[in-house]
Amino acid sequence: MKKSIDHLQQRYQDEKIAKVSTSERSQPLFEEPKNDRRSFFKKAALGGISLGGMLALPMEETLAHTTSKVNRLSNPSDLKITDMRIAQYGNVPLLKIYTNQGIHGLGDVRDGADKRYALMLKSRILGENPCNIEKIFKSIEQFGWHGRQGGGVSGVEMALWDLAGKAYGVPLYQLLGGKFRDKVRIYVDTPTVQDPDEFANKMKERVDMGYTMLKMDIGIGLIKDQKDTLTNKSPWGPMRGWSDKDVMSYTQTPHQFTHVQITPKGLEKMVEYAAKAREKVGFEIPLAIDHFGHMGYNEMIKLANAFEPYNIAWLEDLIPWQNTEQWKRITEAISTPTLTGEDAYHKKNFKDLIETRAVDLVHPDPGSAGGYLQTKKIGDYAEEFQIGMALHHAASPITFMGTVHAAAATYNFIGLEHHSVDNPWWEDLVTGIDKPFVKDGYVTVPEAPGIGLELNEDEVKKRLREGEKFFAPTDDWNEIRSWDRTWS
Incomplete structure (x- = not known):
């Protein structure tokens, strides 16, 4: 039996396998069947076996021939x-x-x-x-x-x-259990602009581009140079900086330990940004706020109450996500929804926030949370406690589209962050998918295998970091x- 099977495999497979290209190897395990009798008889004859001859073969030889088109070079x-x-x-x-x-x-x-x-x-x-x-x-x-x-x-x-x-x-969404939605809603991040009117104009530009959900970065760094807006700012220097490695700097000091306080004048100046934005975009567009700065939870409650008239979609990362009890105090003291989680790793580290209902929304980033499945697990667990999930993302188009799949597969999903709207070459890093990704505020979930796109190698090579290969x-x-x- 083995000898006859080996003979047929040698006869009908060797030449085909030798010709399989790299791209063909990524195809599904079985070729799509064709319901064409004439094609079947023609291929049987070309293969050196007539229908009658095939029927006369032992069962194992017939099986070997009829499965000859299985692409064993992509056998999972x-x-x-x-x-x-x-x-x-x-x-x-x-x-x-x-x-x-x-x-x-x-x-x-x-x-x-x-x-x-x-x-x-x-x-x-x-x-x-x-x-x-x-x-x-x-x-x-x-x-x-x-x-x-x-x-x-x-x-x-x-x-x-x-x-x-x-x-x-x-x-990918199929491997995560299937999809709840064919399109995923996007919220667009809007980096800081110093002048409130210019900031509002930038928000309106986002709406004109088709986005239906917005987020603003409004921090105390915008007002720190104005007199009488902050108390206890003098020890902290610039109060902003990604590259600051000094553990005693403002950037590296947890919010509750800076003892910076915002004054009534400071509140007025901060709220002006939201007021101007609402004048431009109206009240039907959800408008979230992020990056307030390093202050304790009492100051965040003061800020939240000041922003309340502008119907803010959520207040993001007011304090470190680890401070569950303080988050709960904020959430219970204000009416605006609270949200955190982009820096938390693994479902187990979201459990306290969820089980104590310390926040109104969870906000994992698959790039920190442990990947796509951990993100879905976090969302599913939050759903059990009637808590929604928004998703953070600020990396490549590859994981952006992968996160689209995770969002499509999670029931209580609210919106996915797009952090690269102002990079005109960002979408050019990939191929195999319609562009622009976002149309009328939504991304269509890809149907191709895996994430559904590939790298544009020439474009990536142009953008490589200095010294990288x-x-x-x-x-x-x-x-x-x-x-x-x-x-x-």
Whole structure:
């Protein structure tokens, strides 16, 4: 029996397998059947077997012939991870996982994170079947943490989902349980502009572009140079700065320890931004606010009450997400919805916020939360407590579209952040999908396998960070150098 099967496989498969291109290897496991009798007989004859001859063969030989078009070079059960590499543009490290079958998965390490958060995981995933996503996640989840430190684990997880979707020939949302919606609503971030009238005009421009949900970055940095707006600002210097590494600086000091207070004049100046924006965009457009600054929860309650007449969609990250009890005090003291979570890693770190109803909305970023499945798990758990979920995103088009899939698959989803509207080349980093992504405030959920798009390699190469190479070898990270178990 084995001899006859081997004979047929040698006769009908060798030449075809030799001609399979890399792109063909990413196709579904089975070719689409064609209901064409003439085509069937023609192909049977060309293959060297007549219908009568095929019927006369033993069952095992018939089976071998009729399954000869199975593309065994994209058999999910035989997939193995062979490599992982990084290509960084700006502050976003793009991540690519390679396999023994020519198909790959794409993700990224969260914006502003170090690519080494991901590279140190390479030795722990080599040789694994990338479709065993939860098994792999279980082995690397201990290396994730909050903020950008979650970017490595999350980036690997997101690339695995893309890869699995390609292997099975289905869109990512299908692997997450199917979709609740065909289009995902976008809220657009609007960076700070000093002048309130100019800020309002910028908000109106967003509406004219078709966006139906807005967010403003309004912080005390806008008013700090005006007399009598803040109390106790003198110890803190510029009060803003991503690159500030001094643990005693304003940027690195938790909100409750700065003891900065906002005055009545400061409240008036801050509220002016929302008032001007509402004059321009009206009250039918949801309008959220972010980046108030590092002040304690009492000051945030004062601010929230001052903004109440402008019907704010939510107040974001007023204080660190870890301060559950203080969040609950704020939420219970004001009528405007509260939201946090973009820097929290893993579902388990959202449980206190959700179970105590300390916030009105959760706000994970898949790039920190642990990836797409953790994000959906967070949303599903929040739903049990009647809490909605908005999604944060500020990285590449790859994970933006992957997050679209996660949003489509989560029932209590509210809106997804678009942080790159002002980068005209951002969408050019990818191919295989209609552009612009956002039309009339929504993104259509892709139906192609995996995330549904690929990198535009030429454009990515143009945007590479100085000193970076395009998916250069990472062999230095192939070997495990520690015993990772966290218990005895």
